[in-house]
Amino acid sequence: MEVIISNTYEELSKAAAAMVAKTLNAKPNAVLGLATGSTPLGLYKELIRMHKEEGLDFSHVTTFNLDEYVGLKPNHPQSYRYFMQENLFDHINIAPQNTHLPSATTDDHEMFCESYERMIDECGGIDLQVLGIGSDGHIGFNEPTSSLSSRTRIKTLTRQTIKDNSRFFEAGENVPTYAITMGVGTILEAKKVILLASGEGKASVIADAIEGPVTSMCTASVLQFHERAIYYLDTAAASKLKMRDYFEWIQANLPSGPA
Numbered sequence: 001m002e003v004i005i006s007n008t009y010e011e012l013s014k015a016a017a018a019m020v021a022k023t024l025n026a027k028p029n030a031v032l033g034l035a036t037g038s039t040p041l042g043l044y045k046e047l048i049r050m051h052k053e054e055g056l057d058f059s060h061v062t063t064f065n066l067d068e069y070v071g072l073k074p075n076h077p078q079s080y081r082y083f084m085q086e087n088l089f090d091h092i093n094i095a096p097q098n099t100h101l102p103s104a105t106t107d108d109h110e111m112f113c114e115s116y117e118r119m120i121d122e123c124g125g126i127d128l129q130v131l132g133i134g135s136d137g138h139i140g141f142n143e144p145t146s147s148l149s150s151r152t153r154i155k156t157l158t159r160q161t162i163k164d165n166s167r168f169f170e171a172g173e174n175v176p177t178y179a180i181t182m183g184v185g186t187i188l189e190a191k192k193v194i195l196l197a198s199g200e201g202k203a204s205v206i207a208d209a210i211e212g213p214v215t216s217m218c219t220a221s222v223l224q225f226h227e228r229a230i231y232y233l234d235t236a237a238a239s240k241l242k243m244r245d246y247f248e249w250i251q252a253n254l255p256s257g258p259a
C-alpha cells in the first residue's frame, strides 16, 4: 500500500488525476471504476482541464460506477448518473454508451447485478478504480459488516450514511434507503485502486483503514490485501496516522526518485 500525503485538497486531486492520466496514456482503452461523493470532484475537475487543455483522450475509455441509489431516475439531480454527467461525462469526449452505472430502476435486482459483474468481466476488468470513503469506512456502499468477498448487490444503507448524504438532498426529500453497489470482492479485483480522502472528518476512519485490522467493520481496510492500492490524502485526513512520518519519508526517498 502506498500513502501519498498532499498539503491541500487541490494538490491531492491533481496527484490522483495524474495517476488516472498515466493509466490512460499507457492504455487508451482503459476501464475506469468511478466514484461519486464530494471528494472526487477535484479529481474530475482536473481531468476535465487535462482533456480541454492537454488533449487527455477518453474516446476509447469505458467506465463503471461503483453504485447508484435505488429508485432515483437518471434525471433526478441526486442520482449518481446525474452527478457523473454534470461533473465529468458531459465535459469530456467519452462515448455515452461506454459509461455504466448500476440501474436504479430495474425490477430484477439480482439479474441486473449479475449482468453488471458480467459486463465488467467482458470489458477485461477494471484497470483503475477510484474510491472515496464513507464516515463509517465504507467503500462504494459496502457498509460495515459487508462480506469482504461480496459482489454487486442491493444494500441497505446505515442510518449514519443516510444522514451523511442528506446534505445533498432538498429539505424534506428522503435519501433512498437502498443502493446497488459493487461488492468489496468486485473492488478488490481492480488492477489498481486509488482511494481519496480529504479533511479532518475523515482522519479517524483513514487511520482505521490503513493502520487498523482488516475488518468488515471498516470495509476500506480490505485494501491492505490489494497489491496496488494508493491512498491520496491531504494533511488533515492524514492527521491521525501513526505512521505518517514514515509515509512522508517513503515519498521523499522513492527508489525511482520523487513522484
Ligand code: GLP
Residues within 6 Å of the ligand: 035, 036, 037, 038, 039, 040, 066, 067, 131, 132, 133, 134, 135, 138, 139, 140, 141, 161, 165
Ligand atoms: C457515498 C458514496 C461513496 C463515497 C462516500 C463519501 O456514500 N457511495 O462512494 O465515498 O459517499 O462521500 P464524500 O466524499 O462526500 O465524503
